[in-house]
Amino acid sequence: MNAYQETLDYLYQQLPMFTRVGADAFKTDLHNTIALLALLDNPHQRFKTIHVGGTNGKGSSSHMLAAALQQAGYKTGLYTSPHLLDFRERIRINGEVVPEDFVVAFTDKLRTHIESIQPSFFELTVAMAFSYFAAEKVDIAVVEVGLGGRLDSTNVITPELSLITNISYDHKNMLGDTLQLIAGEKAGIIKPGVPVVISESQPETDEVFISTAAAKQSDIHFADQEWMVSSSSIAGMHMDITLLDTRQQQMHALKLDLSGQYQEKNVMGVLSALKILQQQGWQISREHITQALSHVRKLTGLRGRWEVISQHPLTVMDVGHNEAGIREVMQQLRHVNYQHLHIVTGFVKDKEVENVLPLFPKDATYYFCKAQLPRAMDEVLLAELGTANGLQGHAYASVQAAFQAARQHARPDDMILVCGSFFIVAEAL
Structure with missing residues (x-):
């Protein structure tokens, strides 16, 4: 057995892993994550981030955002979960997975601290991702929330913007049994003065986001009020979609290499997020966006979505x-x-x-x-x-x-x- 496989076996066996055991692995505060990051000299403070939460669509949206930033020439980190085939899919830079030797060295370096802090698998993985992004000096990292938002290990970052895709019932035993309670947990990623995009407005949850954003003095954007799908059709592995920018009354024709009809909702959130990044000074052209969205799978390695x-x-x-x-x-x-x-x-x-x-x-x-x-x-x-x-x-x-x-x-x-x-x-x- 090689060193990488031995390291993975150690991580899977030693650390409570939500994907394997469920709620027992869910920590109800950020204490462990903060302790781990302090040991590592707070790597998450050394690069810019975008934080992506929501019930469904956050993985696809994260990959689309990363593809656009990558296409625009930025060195782009991407942290997502869970993985499909290889643990290293969770941590990527410009689509390339983290090297095996980094995973091994990072785990070896922290092994004694792992035994004293006793983090969950996810907490350690977040620390590993942030360490790797800082070491490789990424320009920006797209960070997908694992579960919920307020108490998620990723919620130690202060991003350029937050994106919340949608709210529906999931993990009710941990996040609450009403859409409002779940939205309250997801809204926990909204940071003071940091703009937030909501991909899909919903009568049951809009007020939760509006009031949280107001309390944090954060600009809030409902993407489905800024964009309207004029037409969409699926041809094989692609979706052709034309959207109207309702603010500027301009049409945008896109070819997505993600063919699920549900990507219509996600792409509106992504476009609103990219517009905010452009306003913040990120050099992302319309051509970059068009090219990126037609090659998301190739640029970022996204799999498993239709x-x-x-x-x-x-x-x-x-x-x-x-x-x-x-x-x-x-x-x-x-x-x-x-x-x-x-x-x-x-x-x-x-x-x-x-x-x-x-x-x-x-x-x-x-x-x-x-x-x-x-x-x-x-x-x-x-x-x-x-x-x-x-x-x-x-x-x-x-x-x-x-x-x-x-x-x-x-x-x-x-x-x-x-x-x-x-x-x-x-x-x-």
Whole structure:
């Protein structure tokens, strides 16, 4: 076993990891993060940042922003979570993942402090990312919130701007059981005097953001009031979208290499954020933005968002995993022609599966499965819940077995959709 793999094993085994064990890994203050960063001479204060939160779309939005800054010639850090195939996907500069030897050296350097501070996996990863960005002297880093906002480990930065994509039900046991309470947690990333963009206005949550921004004397922008989608169409792996800038009455035609219809909402937030950065003096041209948004996957390595991995049968991976995310995925299905639909799906235990399963189509064949992590929901229980909701299919002990079965049963004109959690998509890939 090499040093990098040994380091990862150490991190996974020693540190509580939310993606594996759930709420037990969630820390309710920033104490550990602040302590770790102090040991490292506060690297997060040595580069500029953009902070991106929200329930759904924050990963896609982070990657789009990073792509635009990169295209404009800035050395751009990008911190996101979770990863799909390799831990190092979480920490990138100009699309390139952090080197293995940095991960090893950083962990070795902090090993005695890890044992005394006892950080979570996420807290240590945030410190690692900020250390790497500072060491490599990035011009700016796009930092995606892990969970919530107010108490998230990333919430030690004072960014150039904050972007909050949307609010929907997720992690209710930790963030609250109303949209207003969840919005209050997400609004915790709004900093005094720092502008904030809300991608998607919602009657239940707008006032939370307006009042928080007013209290912090922060300018607030609702992107869907600044932009209007004039037309959009999906062609293969691309989406052609024309937007009206309602302030300047100008049309912007874009070709996105992210073909999920739900990217319409995300791109409006990104465009509003980029406009603020331009006003702050960042040299980002319209051409930079157009080029970047047509090559987000290539520039930043984004995967798992309505990702077409083969054509016959059409096979799509999407990391949509909560009620709002699955709803968007199901709406996207309406734009696709196929003979029969095969859905490979699985969830983690703390998702409200009883609210999600009724959103799935009844006329598909289901392959219920379980990712290889302690938080994963039992596949037999999931299949029983599926049957109770009129979904017909079988249970499979692993994602690979389920995906293999779907590929065996699907005909060339059929469609296979893999969704339900990051971990289901990761194991299928």
